[in-house]
Amino acid sequence: DTAVSQTPKYLVTQMGNDKSIKCEQNLGHDTMYWYKQDSKKFLKIMFSYNNKELIINETVPNRFSPKSPDKAHLNLHINSLELGDSAVYFCASSQAMNTEAFFGQGTRLTVV
């Protein structure tokens, strides 16, 4: 009954590969986010969707593409992975854009 679930929890892949991270929330929330946490634990937003519509698209390489098939899902696809993409990626959701955000457990991506 996890509120915000991400898969996989760990992802190790080689440079140049394409990978996806999936996120699902069962809270009935309208807004979903992707945050990146770097090696120094700094958290920064990447994207947000509200009712499947892209609301925030921070300065993120075009290799990163979010997709929201429905309000409960927000997936993150990454093309041509680079060493610098290694980080922990967190999915989050909130009822609306100005309400409390709930975070998933994170996906630790390691690019070798």
Place this chain on the structure above:
Amino acid sequence: QQQVKQSPQSLIVQKGGISIINCAYENTAFDYFPWYQQFPGKGPALLIAIRPDVSEKKEGRFTISFNKSAKQFSLHIMDSQPGDSATYFCAARGGSTLGRLYFGRGTQLTVWP
């Protein structure tokens, strides 16, 4: 540009002591200031939050003090316990941020027995 500045980077407190973490912001449009707690291998979890119309909010052993004129807010953990050992993040949101949370860089708290 760092929207929210947090200090200290790390904090070691004896069990039963008071842990204090400070944050400062510049954007006066911010109107929501949450604190998140993160354990290793877990996602950040909301601990307590405050809006600028009050100067203090207390929930159990956790208190937020807010100084609107100074644009500063702090987290106080009373009677700190080893189970409180975690990374704490302050954050801010509001105005035209469209729900975007701006996080401080985190404070690694260690409470030793």
